[in-house]
Amino acid sequence: MNEIDGMLLVSLFLIPLLSAVFLMLVPSRERSFIIGFTGLSSFVMFIFSLYIFLSYDFSSTDQFQGIFAIPWVSDIGIIGLNGIQLKVGIDGIAAAMILLTGIVILAGTIVSWKITYRIKDFFILLYILVAGVFGTFAMLDLFFWFLLYETALLPMYLLIGVWGSTRKEYGAMKLMMMLVAGSILIFSAIFMIFTEAQLGSFDLELLATVDYNRNFQILVFPLIAIGCGTLGAMFPFHAWSPDGHASAPTAVSMLHAGVLMKLGAFGIIRLGFQLLPEGAAYWGPGLMFLGIVAALYGAVSALKQTDLKLMTGFSSISHMGYVFLGLGTYTVIGISGAVLQMFAHGVMTALFFLLIGAMYDQSHNRDIPNFSGLATKMPVWSIFFVIAGLASLGLPGLSGFVAELHIFIGVFQAYPIIGGLAVLTAAITATYLLRMFSTMFFGPVSSKWDKLNDMTYLERVSATILALSILFLGLWPSPWIDRIADSIQIGIPGALM
Amino acid sequence: MGLFSVIGMQQAWLLTIVPIFGFLIVALFGKRIPRQGDWIIAAVGIFCLFASISIIADFQSFFHGHGFEPNGANVLSFEWINIPNYLLIEYSTFVDSITIVMLFVVSLVGLMVVIYSIGYMQGEVRYHWYFSLLAFFLAAMFTLVTTGNLLQLYLAWEAVGLGSYLLIGFYWEKQSAAEAAKKAFITTRIGDVGLLIGILLLWRASGTFDIQTIIGLAEASYFDSTYLTISMIFLFFGAVGKSAQFPLHVWLPDAMEGPTPVSALIHAATMVVAGVYLVSRMLPIYELIPVAQNLILIIGLITALLAATMGLVSQDIKRVLAYSTVSQLGYMFVALGVGSLSAAMFHLFTHAFFKALLFLGSGSVIHATHKQEISSLGALKNKMPITFLTFTIGALSLAGIPPLAGFWSKDEILLYTGEFGSVFYGLLLFAALLTAIYSTRLVIMIFFGKPKDSEAYEHAHESPKIMNIPLIILAIFATVSGFFIFPFVGQLFGFDDGFMGIVYLYHPHVFHLEFTTMITAISISLLGVLLGYFYWFYEDGRRANNASKWAPEIYNLFLNKYYIDNFYQAFINKFVLGLASIIAWFDDKIVNRSGIDGSAQILNYVGYRLKFLQTGKIPNYVLMMSVGILLFSFILLINY
């Protein structure tokens, strides 16, 4: 990757931002134009993200590629030379995450076209959110990183509060409050690092060259871990997740569970692992412990849920637990697994929410025991659901397995007992998913749901995009693993055990 | 042999790829293809049989004298995941003697079942879906048996589980089928947890997934012995789940909810023997650790006995056969437990044919009468002569009547168990007796006596040819496959030591006739058949009824499957769901209500209290402001 690709990275988050601005100028009655425009825009984003993913340069020995910087604030007060600059660049981890975002936003945009209530405003907020997400993944300047991180969070409140369902005000409020509380920790951590480094710069690459005091690292790492962990639904800061997901509209659930939660784990890698390696090594077992607790806790809680979205929400907690488990190992394989799991879970859970949304829009009911025999009524829907479910329970050949395998291997290297528990969690996952399958999909066709139709073509298209990603990652994970492992080996020297 | 030389051992991957394509084509476009694409799957089945035979032929050409040395020709691998210096996972195929036995069994039974299904499934809804799943299952099964590394084995292991799940739940409109599918998948999944833990433990110590490398390392005492024992027991746990051994045997009888041909293929001949295959594959390691091997022996023995007693009282044809399968799998594990790979593989080989035959025969009966309960069948022998004949061959083979196949293989197991210890030998003989009794019972209840359900009887007719041909072919195999034990048969195919020499690479056993064992076995089998005849043939089985009344406790114990299912159900309901309730309660009350909402409410309350500071009186504000100014000025004063 070169600087031109770096400009592409900038454009990656400018496209949604400018699209949002442009949409503001479009009269909201121009529904078909809005649909066409968002389709084009999301497709361009998808192509760009795919290009960025593919153009990752394996020959490069630098940690970040495609670096492109525009100075902004320099030499003013405490801000030193090149203090704040719009600096973008990616490593393999970010490349994978950008591709994930590209996929999910394409699918999310397509399913959102059926929204009837204020579709223009919905897309404006959604695209601002996406701009934040792309920017956070690409940004190498902590100031802008945090700015875009917040940009990715804030539209969520309105999106859930306005377009959500069930207890939307409660869900939106809870989600926002907890995430913003987490952001405060990240914010303070960023400024502590900034002050401690005494470089007068927010440049991540520069800050990463500093050897921070060990005690300082041990002190600051939990701030980042908890702050980002809140967004990643880390136990015990997960409470927003089921409620938030349950009340969010389809595309927002997809983006949120699919991408935004990964911002949290990504933040731990970017800030925690790269800036504070010793702190990360010190707190690794703690992270692993929280991870395994979350994995078990989420899975066992999901056994008891009857609301489909709540169940998926708890399942997300469980899967994000795997991510933290992998991160906590602090080994190349473990972190690779965590990043893979981020991708795998992102695509899979997006598919879940898409499907739940497709059904809920017709039935306005998500209570699992209410349904029966949907496989006969909605065969395509059921097949997609089963694919997502099987990926979720870690069936080999689908995305979940590859990721979980790496995590398990990483954990087994250090703590076989925790590894055993993690493997057991996969069985519990199978239990709740299969219980749900046998109740909802199988069994006699219930006449109550005679009016349910199978998925529309738009939904099929976006579900196919996601399902293909699941299969692709599951069968041929090398493109991801090569990039991720390469970056970890270059970028996180502490993990080279 | 020129025709067969196209596909060698290195091309074993074709066995995965071709069925997968068959699956994809039929699953996606099946509805638009003439005959819903069943002919595609049949072609796939024929190809697989052809490929298997040509691989066997290739194998034979690498077979020199008394042994087969694994070499490059039987291995193919490419990197699937590679993190340099950290992790290497390959896709690899490996063909050796165990593989070729499995290949032949899977491809032959598979083809028979596919052909049979064309008749049996005629007119079903989701016809194409059924056939595509068969292809999927075959692909997974072939991957499983040709794999060279443990991780790929796990992949295929799970994939066959998925195939089994989808096929058991094929009639998903029936709630019982859905439940059975769920039960099968979850139960085997619990075993798979052990398998994966075992694999990862082995990886942790050795850094590789390659089976032959691990075996080599183990033989070179690379592993700590306790560690190895634990890992191998975990690995065996996977086999327990998949092969329906005690205590995870509960899923197999329920799995009979699936279409009957599926039961023949998956739940008798192929998938359920995956555990046997796994243990066979790893047997060189198990032989190094007596603890694990004894465990295998004991589990096998318990299963063989328990399942046989349950089979004795079950009222459903397919369930009787399922219990019989469980029991026979127990036999195979006993053989592995006493260290006789050849006996286990031989029994696997013969069992696959006669059990598939029995299942397909029962399918034929069910197809004709639409009844599964043996209490409503009877006197069908004249109505369905071919089914009757083939079924009886299968049952006698199962009972161990010479010269049918089952006799020879069971005899081998008994022989080696006898060498191992007389207690085991005695118990196994008892199981053999029970086997003979219930196979006789089954035949008598279905084909003899008076028709108990006149409607079913009137309705009964012989099955179409497409179903009968597989029955006949399998009956032939059920008869002759036992003769593979004689060295001259093996020599006929170019293997010097016959079947025993092929399978057991490490210490080849040569078959010899052990007359004491043989006569004991024959007499036990005949005794069993006579007892069955005596109890069920006369007076419409009044004696059998009396026998069940004679000891109702035991009868009920058998009938209720030793209450193991009930125990599991109670465990899940009380313990697992209880735990889930506790955690859900914890999450709701402690984390959400108290933790999150609680802190929000505290903030709310504090805010409510604090708002009264906002008096609206300007002097108050000024006062506050001045206090602030004062504080700041004091700070300045102290600092300067």
Next chain:
Amino acid sequence: MLSKVPLPQQFDRLIVTGGIVTSVFVILILTILLILKFVGFISYTEVFFWLISSGMIIGALASVFLKNIVHAVFSLLAPLLGIVAIYLFLGSEFLALAQLLIYGGGVVILLLFALMMTDVQDNPVVIDGSQKPVGFIIAVLIGFVLLYSIFTADIEIATPSSLSLADLGSNIFTQFLIPFLLLGILLDIALTGALLNGKKHKNLQSSDSDE
């Protein structure tokens, strides 16, 4: 409304009482200062300065403590006029003049007008405030801080220089031209604001009630 203006005889009493109190204080303070002078602590100029200052302080105290509002406003005259003298001490004639005109002439009159218009006669006594003691403590503490910092500061010894009107003028109209113009605009706005605010306008009120 004019009837509410203090009557002449009340003015007489005010002037007489004020005069007596003032002269007593002046004599007292003058005595103390002269003693200090003769002891040698301070110079004559300083005697004069402190005499004026004490007058200012007394006036200020009176304006803050007196209960009668009218008295309080009149007492404000003392510090305001004292400042004129202080400015003269500091050599700034123009400021002194401006102070005299604006404060002595304008502000106090304005305050009196306001008093007049707000009908203070009805409640001439200020209601006792509950935060008086706290306010007192805070004021004392702030005074302590200020005085402490004055006494501990290293004040460079310098001589004050007087500022000529010409210098002031040239400074204002060159260096401080823009602030000066802005000040003019501010005054203009303040004037307009005061006008609009004090005016009885019905339509504004009605639009208020609309909201």
Next chain:
Amino acid sequence: MIPLENFLILSSILFCIGFYGVLSRKNAILILISVELMLAAVGINFVAFSSFYDTERYSGHIFALFVVAIAAAEVGLALGIIIRLFRERKTINIDEANELKW
């Protein structure tokens, strides 16, 4: 010759008196008076420092001039507000103008 301290002391005292007045008085006009006192005190400070040290630009003087002007403007406006307040609620007791509370 008067030292600078004297001016500063005077201004401090005046300032504190004014401050106390602001805090303790309830009548809006009296608060205004106290504010005037504080402004006067500040003016003294400015002019004193300026004529002692800033003999080049006399910014303190000019600042004091500005303060005077702004104080005048402020008084004008404040009195306007007070009159308005009186007109609306027949009182200028500042405690009763407490609409801003919770």
